[in-house]
Amino acid sequence: MKNSIVILLAIVAVLLALNLFSGYAPLSIAETDSQVGRYQISAWAVAHPYTGFSTTEYGYFIIDTTDGRIARKESFSGK
Numbered sequence: 001m002k003n004s005i006v007i008l009l010a011i012v013a014v015l016l017a018l019n020l021f022s023g024y025a026p027l028s029i030a031e032t033d034s035q036v037g038r039y040q041i042s043a044w045a046v047a048h049p050y051t052g053f054s055t056t057e058y059g060y061f062i063i064d065t066t067d068g069r070i071a072r073k074e075s076f077s078g079k
Helices: 004-025 027-032
Strands: 039-048 055-064 071-079
Touching: none
Parallel strands: none
Antiparallel strands: 039 055, 055 071
C-alpha cells in the first residue's frame, strides 16, 4: 500500500513537471507559420415568439486570434 502511494506521487510529480516545462519548448518553423487555429467563429441566434411576430435574428463573428480584431461579422433577420 505504501509503495503504491509513493509510485502514484512520483507519477503525479513527473506529469506536473512535464506540464510546467512544456510551455518552454521552442516552436518549430512549421508551427509558427501555420494558419491552423488562427480564426474562431462565434455564432448567435435570438427568437422573439412572444412579441406578436415570428421574428428570428441570427448572425456570426469571425475573430482573428492573433490580434483580437473582428475579421468579419454578419447579422440577418427573418420571419
